[in-house]
Amino acid sequence: DAGITQSPRYKITETGRQVTLMCHQTWSHSYMFWYRQDLGHGLRLIYYSAAADITDKGEVPDGYVVSRSKTENFPLTLESATRSQTSVYFCASSEHLGSTEAFFGQGTRLTVV
């Protein structure tokens, strides 16, 4: 199906484990973003990418790693999960720097116990 999809939709993991959240878009958009959303903080940018093999830090990058080997995929990895990383994670994409819209995935609810 066309669009932007995230997987899994829900995930429970233990402290210290590595977990990867997937994001896939079918439009060949250049820009992709990862946000986390917590009560009282709104959407905070973790990492973003302007194109394949180009990534940059956002507002809250610590504890996260991203890669972009293919234009359509932008996985987010928590190398050693902590309870403070319990959150809802949203991936988004936009076609180019002047795009008039950015599209969001449905989100992944991650719980670290």
Next chain:
Amino acid sequence: GQNIDQPTEMTATEGAIVQINCTYQTSGFNGLFWYQQHAGEAPTFLSYNVLDGLEEKGRFSSFLSRSKGYSYLLLKELQMKDSASYLCAVRDNQGGKLIFGQGTELSVKP
């Protein structure tokens, strides 16, 4: 860096008009977005402004003043389904970073 401010909460009456303000400071500006987000759902796009002035889309309008670092979202003929969080976001003109404010929780009451 970028800083975006919005009121945390607003309440309005069904059928009325409400204006949600957003002020921003940014090192480079390349567009301002408004999104709507219902509880438990993903944000959905409402509007985009890159030049000064008013953009109208049905019951929703958005205004931008770049010199003042100011935008507002105007919702007319409020309906109960408009109860949601409204997110203001600014894109920079360097790397295309898209930063959001904390969102304004709007409650529409009968």
